[in-house]
Amino acid sequence: MALDKKGIAQRIAQELKNNTYVNLGIGIPTLVANYIPANINVEFQSENGVLGMGPFPISGNEDADLINAGKQTITTMPGAAIFDSAISFAMIRGRHIQLTVLGAMEVSENGDIANWKIPGKMVKGMGGAMDLVASSDNIIVAMTHTNRSGKSKLLKKCSLPITGINCISKIVSDLAVIEVSPEGFVLLERAPGVSVSDIVKSTDANLIINGDIPEMKF
Amino acid sequence: MINKEVKNISEAIMGVQSGMTLMFGGFGLCGIAENSIMALSKKEINNLICISNNAGIDEFGLGLLLKRKQIKKMISSYVGENVEFERQMLSGELDVDLIPQGSLAERCRAGGAGIPAFYTPAGFGTEVAIGKEERDFNGKPHILEHALVADFAFVKAWKGDCAGNLIYKGTARNFNPLMAMAGKITVAEVEELVPLGELDPNQIHTPGIFVQRIIKGEIFEKRIENRTVRK
Numbered sequence: 001m002a003l004d005k006k007g008i009a010q011r012i013a014q015e016l017k018n019n020t021y022v023n024l025g026i027g028i029p030t031l032v033a034n035y036i037p038a039n040i041n042v043e044f045q046s047e048n049g050v051l052g053m054g055p056f057p058i059s060g061n062e063d064a065d066l067i068n069a070g071k072q073t074i075t076t077m078p079g080a081a082i083f084d085s086a087i088s089f090a091m092i093r094g095r096h097i098q099l100t101v102l103g104a105m106e107v108s109e110n111g112d113i114a115n116w117k118i119p120g121k122m123v124k125g126m127g128g129a130m131d132l133v134a135s136s137d138n139i140i141v142a143m144t145h146t147n148r149s150g151k152s153k154l155l156k157k158c159s160l161p162i163t164g165i166n167c168i169s170k171i172v173s174d175l176a177v178i179e180v181s182p183e184g185f186v187l188l189e190r191a192p193g194v195s196v197s198d199i200v201k202s203t204d205a206n207l208i209i210n211g212d213i214p215e216m217k218f
Numbered sequence: 219m220i221n222k223e224v225k226n227i228s229e230a231i232m233g234v235q236s237g238m239t240l241m242f243g244g245f246g247l248c249g250i251a252e253n254s255i256m257a258l259s260k261k262e263i264n265n266l267i268c269i270s271n272n273a274g275i276d277e278f279g280l281g282l283l284l285k286r287k288q289i290k291k292m293i294s295s296y297v298g299e300n301v302e303f304e305r306q307m308l309s310g311e312l313d314v315d316l317i318p319q320g321s322l323a324e325r326c327r328a329g330g331a332g333i334p335a336f337y338t339p340a341g342f343g344t345e346v347a348i349g350k351e352e353r354d355f356n357g358k359p360h361i362l363e364h365a366l367v368a369d370f371a372f373v374k375a376w377k378g379d380c381a382g383n384l385i386y387k388g389t390a391r392n393f394n395p396l397m398a399m400a401g402k403i404t405v406a407e408v409e410e411l412v413p414l415g416e417l418d419p420n421q422i423h424t425p426g427i428f429v430q431r432i433i434k435g436e437i438f439e440k441r442i443e444n445r446t447v448r449k
Binding site for chain 1: 245246247248249271294295296297298304307308314316318319320321322323324326327338339340341342343344345346376387388389390391392393394395396423440441442443444445446447448
């Protein structure tokens with residue numbers, strides 16, 4: 001069965017490495033913070049200017065002066081730091097953040113990502129996404145494998161205006177975990193109960209399949 | 219000490235004219251110069267070019283200037299959450315220049331720091347790079363982004379003194395220190411205007427040299443755009 005949003009977030013949480021700095025995008029990526037493995041310590045950065053972001057506040061403790069990049073009220077952890085937007089993007093552009101997780105509308109087999117603009121529709125802007133994808137060594141995309149009309153979001157070439165080129169390392173979708181290698185998409189894992197042929201059918205690009213593909217473990 | 223204190227908001231925004239380029243600090247509604255925006259929305263000033271990460275919401279923040287059609291062009295990184303903005307943008311009344319958030323921040327910082335332009339990898343290979351000079355450094359492609367400056371910058375801080383020194387609180391800092399540097403005239407509105415000598419010089423975020431006018435804001439509504447609590 002295909003994973004729900006929580007399942008995707010839970011699988012991505014397994015990619016977190018101990019003592020690293022992580023930037024989570026808006027949407028499914030934000031949910032990753034709910035599934036941090038017990039033995040793993042990570043510091044979350046939000047590009048509006050906070051490192052050491054904590055959980056949402058308890059009701060009544062919301063502070064208008066403390067939000068994340070999704071404009072949600074947040075808290076800070078002991079040891080947190082606050083800074084301006086230029087310092088924040090110095091952390092990002094300077095490659096001090098070890099992992100970036102973000103959503104996408106399309107990913108191509110050479111690692112291009114499109115997630116900011118649909119021609120003909122209201123364009124809201126790229127926010128910090130272009131800076132993040134241009135300067136991160138490890139970018140994981142969290143998304144559904146197909147869009148609402150059933151079309152694959154994993155493509156040979158992006159059809160939408162791109163956010164960054166040749167930058168994605170891995171995709172965790174509702175169907176599969178896929179590595180973006182120099183040779184193209186490599187199928188690593190299947191969602192529980194999803195067959196390899198289901199994944200191939202939903203992928204509009206070449207999929208490299210080496211041997212038996214294990215199911216994701218939770 | 220050079221005294222930057224102004225007594226009322228009309229004095230704070232004095233000299234703003236139609237067609238000028240204005241910077242507004244803030245991220246969403248967090249850390250915006252509420253009092254200055256409100257005062258500008260009551261003046262007969264239009265054709266403004268506004269540089270701000272976001273464009274407010276329909277009835278608050280820069281949404282107030284949009285509603286009165288005072289803005290000709292917005293330079294921002296993200297402009298959702300605003301129906302009137304969308305209407306003006308789609309009808310062609312409003313010109314919008316969308317730029318990556320980190321490039322926007324650095325362009326303001328560069329403007330204030332006397333750096334005319336810089337190379338960044340952000341936006342390479344995308345439509346943001348169209349018409350921009352490209353150059354490889356250490357085998358990686360970059361694009362040239364130019365500094366931004368403004369006739370006026372409107373910033374909001376937590377505490378300040380009459381010398382113009384500012385301390386921000388929480389993530390209300392965001393673009394404010396950068397825009398403070400990039401304004402020919404920077405107007406700072408603060409929640410608390412404290413007596414000279416009370417702010418610890420070690421803790422100042424924006425040194426007073428970057429601020430030309432400072433005022434204690436009359437009202438800070440500090441709206442929360444996306445109130446989220448633990449379940």
